[in-house]
Amino acid sequence: MRKSKVFVGTSHPELGQLICDRLGATEGKCTLSKFANGETSVSIGESVRDEDCYIVQSGSSRINDHIMEMLILVAACRGGSANKITAVLPYFPYSKQSKMKKHRGAITARMLANLLTMAGADHVITMDLHAAQMQGFFTKPIDNLHAGPTLARWIRLNVPDWKEAVVVSKNPGGTKRVTALADALKINFAMIHTDRRRRNVFPMSRASPTSYEDEEDEADLDPMSMSEIRTARIVQGHVVDDDYEPEDEGSTHGSSQDNEAMFSSIYSTTSQTEHALGGTIDATGSDDEDDGEFVQEERMITLVGDVKDRTAIIVDDMIDRPGSFVAAAEHCAKNCGAKSVYVVATHGVFGDDCLAEIASSPYVDNIIVTNTFPISAEARMRFSKLTVIDISPILAECIRRNHYGESISQLFDHYMQL
Known part of the structure; x- marks a missing residue:
């Protein structure tokens, strides 16, 4: 591309090189280093005057260093009289902090959007934002691309009997993403809900049979399909039988019921007034950022849908922590x-030992992510269940169309391509 430069940061050089190869361009010359005191130093090694500059920098495990590197690169291009500066962030950092979950919290994703604008970015290209409403954080144009067509194509080519598969959302907050993919593939979908309120109350009902041997008898009692709603208990992050009791629960079983009644009474008089509209719905309950709490507390997991004798495809925008994915797969x-x-998922963040825990689960057959987030070659070799899909063609095409002033509506109306 003429009158353009593509600069690649140190967060994900592999993806940056793939994008340059797709565009038939060479990486712009720049020196990225650190001073002895840890400050980031950036030096552009060629003229960018009146050029369209594209800076590829994704989120990574060293996220704060790479954010500063991105901001300084943008400012350096602006200082070099670049015509237009586009920040390409396949995985947008701090995207989970896109809403205020607690009092005196910070909407960090909005702050980062403001920093990019203040540094001099004229345009932002990203992929599968954690919340689509984040596009409103920017005062400059933003293209939020979708990995849907790439993931759907992989499913069609690699999942046996994919036409009979079911796309599953592991929490209510992801249903829109799941239904869009299910509509594209023209297959059924289901939803999982994890109850954070009734942690120790698991009423038996005909809608939650304990075994498949009882299903036919219960189906005779209820004309509704008993396979449409199934519940189970989660203890220490894993699905257990209904009659399971922790080892130390026997001596305190009576007192635990009293405590449950006491806390229920306290909750009824205090928690319900904490919501501005007087409701009792936990707005953060549709997400799983507090995965440590997810593992520690006993909960109830419910599947609404039918996956019996079918392939279940659990879909989300990112895989950060293992608890909810392992529980959903077990259920x-x-x-x-x-x-x-x-x-x-689109973004394989895999914090701490997340990848190892999900891969070690006997109920998870495959883990599929794109390369928006850097994943080491060692991890790809170590975990045979892991598949990393190259997403650079969509990013490169968006850059090319943006540079030549062409419409990118086809990249947004992505399911028309399937």
């Missing part, structure tokens, strides 16, 4: 009869 396979479980 689909153990209690709901799924013959195989695929975990699919």
